[in-house]
Amino acid sequence: MGMASDRRYGRRTGRKGQEMLYQALYVHGDVCVLCGQPGANSLEHLVPLALGGHPTDPANQNVSHRTCGQRRGVRTLAQWFAENPLPTRDTLKPSREW
Numbered sequence: 828m829g830m831a832s833d834r835r836y837g838r839r840t841g842r843k844g845q846e847m848l849y850q851a852l853y854v855h856g857d858v859c860v861l862c863g864q865p866g867a868n869s870l871e872h873l874v875p876l877a878l879g880g881h882p883t884d885p886a887n888q889n890v891s892h893r894t895c896g897q898r899r900g901v902r903t904l905a906q907w908f909a910e911n912p913l914p915t916r917d918t919l920k921p922s923r924e925w
């Protein structure tokens with residue numbers, strides 16, 4: 828049950844989750860991996876945990892908007908981008924490997 832001291836971190840992320848989010852933001856910047864827009868504020872697992880993705884391996888972590896992550900649910904990135912193509916923007920170079 829919710830401890831008062833953890834409320835500011837939300838339901839799903841304790842202090843460890845917050846540290847992983849900061850680390851991911853440091854590594855990846857604040858561009859949402861799901862929609863390509865800045866302002867990411869949530870840890871996103873490239874392979875959803877429900878599909879066997881590693882919960883704490885940085886290689887399986889990126890950042891997203893909380894709302895985007897909620898919309899993604901347990902889709903794979905391939906499924907997500909098939910349904911939600913990134914907008915073409917000159918400033919974005921989607922040359923990374925997913």
Ligand SMILES: [Zn+2]
Nearest residue numbers: 859862892895
């Ligand atoms: Zn987003």
